[in-house]
Amino acid sequence: MLRRALLEQPGDSKLRASLADLLYRTGRLKEALRLTGEMLRDDPDNPQALMVIGNVLFEKRKHAEALEYFRLALAIAPTDYLWARVARCHLKLKQPGPALEALREGETLAPNSLKLLRLRAEAARMNNDAAAEAAAFDRAASMVPAEPQAYFSALYPLLAELSPRRAALFGARLRRRSGQESNPHLLLFEAEALADSRDPDAARKHLTRLLRLEPDEPIRMAADEMLRRLDEDKPRRDPP
DSSP states (O other), X not given: OHHHHHHHSTTOHHHHHHHHHHHHHTTOHHHHHHHHHHHHHHOTTXXXXXXXXXXXXXXXXXXXXXXXXXXXXXXXXXXXXXXHHHHHHHHHTTOHHHHHHHHHHHHHHOTTOXXXXXXXXXXXXXXXXXXXHHHHHHHHHHHSOSSHHHHHHHHHHHHTTSOHHHHHHHHHHXXXXXXXXXXXXXXXXXXXXXXXXXXXXXHXXXXXXXXXXXOOHHHHHHHHHHHHHHHHHHHHHSOO
């Protein structure tokens, strides 16, 4: 559809930028670079073209080069997305200090961005700053809907980046918020994390507590299945 539209309006910069971004997102990186090259020949200060080139370079793990293109785009049209990309590049380059500076800039444009908080938590881990990491989780928890499934779904991307043991600990931390103490989605997640971290007894305790709450059928079935797997594994774990 975009190509057909461009045949009718070949000079439309928004259509070209949309196509370049779509090519990048669908993994057609050479085509994306070719189109963005054409865009920059027509307009060397096109921020969308610079952004797509940065994204392609990031995908190719050329993080330092991607950083330069994101900064060029920022100088023309700053957005919280571009600041997040700059921060991500710095984190890939093991530079948490500059990453945090970029995140502070991004938060002036989007103060309630979960994506930026997720990166802030990652930077804190890289700095071995447990207090800052916990603060990022607490702030994220204060921003999301209170409905249990929505609460878990919004915070899952932060939890997914942790080791199983730490994911279980932070899941418990997120349940400390009022109304979330018996969140069935978090309890199930914590049980899975504990099982993955080879703590079957703690996983069973979570699952037993969860089943006492009489959760909805999908949660109950998942908990029953996990208990069955834990019971099957028990003879292999325990000494004769």
